[in-house]
Amino acid sequence: MNVSTSSGWERAPLSPPYLLFLGDITEPAFAKTAFGMRDWIPECCVGEWGCPESTVSTGLPRMTPSQARAQGARALVIGVANVGGLIAERWVPLLIEALEAGLDLISGMHAKLSDVPQLKAAAGTHGRRLIDVRTPPKNIPIATGARRRGKRLLTVGTDCAIGKKYTALALARAFTQRGLATDFRATGQTGILIAGGGMPMDAVVADFEAGAAEILSPDAAPGHWDVIEGQGSLFHPAYAAVSLGLLHGSQPDVIVICHDPQRTHLLGNTHFSLPSIADTIDLTIRLGLRTNAAIRCAGISLNTSHLEAEAAHELLRRHSADLGVPAADPMRAGPEFDALVESCLK
């Protein structure tokens, strides 16, 4: 994984390798931090751990904090993202056990580790660190909307947790492999943990949302690409504000729409049907035109993990024909993904 970052913000240095903590979740979609770290920085992941009632697994060996410490782990990372980003009370005894075993704690939740008195006390007692990566930098400016040099690509979703981060990482890797100067720009907890830097867009105060996106992808050389991880969805009744601020501030030249053909309703909110890909393209272009008159949709990224290869290719062919742009699953290398990359770069 040749992803470079040059965000310029100082963060507490992380302490890999990690033990991934799965909490008490039973829904794999909420473990995207753990899955993302397993998939993109496997060399930093020693194993997994969780409450006894957790039924989700990353496939990594399950082990206690003491066992992980013995295998070299230096921190426990909270690898789940529940609704609201809260640290559950039932997790606290397990997190204390990790501190006692000599691990730092790293979290990307909205709630801060250091706001939990028992964790703060135990970290002090055992000389361990509590690191919250979802803390935005101070003094984010108000967005100006001024055009910046360099090229920008933003992944855009029909929903949350639908492939925006994986697509951005895969495209950034492909751009880099083609010799292009490329930065992956992380906008969420998992991306930040993978890349070692970025902007936690959903934790920024709303007035500064677009400004945060502007400093995330600063003025750059004309041939340079920022590949920016999308957040939320413009159609999401809770998170659309994040998506619009990121879109305006990113001023992307290229968008790639990320979609899961199996999903019919918003994740965790069945009162809302998923928007169509065509509607998502149309609305994103309409809104994005405000800060970049040249914005265009270069293609579609589909999650086809539920399909055999031939069925996946057929699905991609159909979407490409219907929408008039390349469609690919970035987890499947091949001519479809190459066509998507070409479309982004043309």
Next chain:
Amino acid sequence: MNVSTSSGWERAPLSPPYLLFLGDITEPAFAKTAFGMRDWIPECCVGEWGCPESTVSTGLPRMTPSQARAQGARALVIGVANVGGLIAERWVPLLIEALEAGLDLISGMHAKLSDVPQLKAAAGTHGRRLIDVRTPPKNIPIATGARRRGKRLLTVGTDCAIGKKYTALALARAFTQRGLATDFRATGQTGILIAGGGMPMDAVVADFEAGAAEILSPDAAPGHWDVIEGQGSLFHPAYAAVSLGLLHGSQPDVIVICHDPQRTHLLGNTHFSLPSIADTIDLTIRLGLRTNAAIRCAGISLNTSHLEAEAAHELLRRHSADLGVPAADPMRAGPEFDALVESCLK
């Protein structure tokens, strides 16, 4: 002004009457807090004060903090809103003079009074309070998008500082005068200072933006109206995130578009032309449909303060004919405003 609030959030009690502080501004548009308080709660405004270089006046008598204290003032309110919401260094000696004179300080800026060490020290020395009204409540929930009972009206602007608050206050007053159970829901510093409560939408963390709007206008009796002060503009490169979160969370039945026919470009950002009213209606309806399938535009609110009465009526007539909905200046009572109110309520 018969505006009631029932927000339910506990705030530090304010301490009227006030001395309005104008800082060092020379652009009247940045004094909207001072103007709003003068216009809607004149009984609470003793006078104005500012740096010598400030050229803006509310028309209230200019006086020092000592003079204001002698006339009964109990607090100095920072009545300006500069870009970024910062407390300028050159203001600090004057703010300390107010504390020395026996006044509390009240601010709606993003920056917190209590974060300025000299102010904190002086407030301690003189036994005065520092009150920041732009501090959102704790534990705002993630929005659900679930439909709530009661009727909601949201004012929507083609730009910032273009009449959304005045229009909402005027409509709330008109609804109340017609005997309808009505709450004005403040979403910005000035509205909160006028109403004594509300939600500082631009200071909420982006992930919770729509959730904040949901708790601002809770489930209500079927005939009850919440008249919600709009924020920013969906076309503003810095603030559109605030506007979209507020729109989704407010789930308005009715929108009223606020516009200033003299303004050709965004306030303070001449690189961006103002959107047309028709585009603003269309985009707001398109986005608002996501949380309320019955959303409709009831009319237009135009600032005609630069025109004589006959020219204003002609401008309103033309806008109404062009757009097919009533157009009124809420600062001019008469049949046009009555038609706008009727259109909202029908």
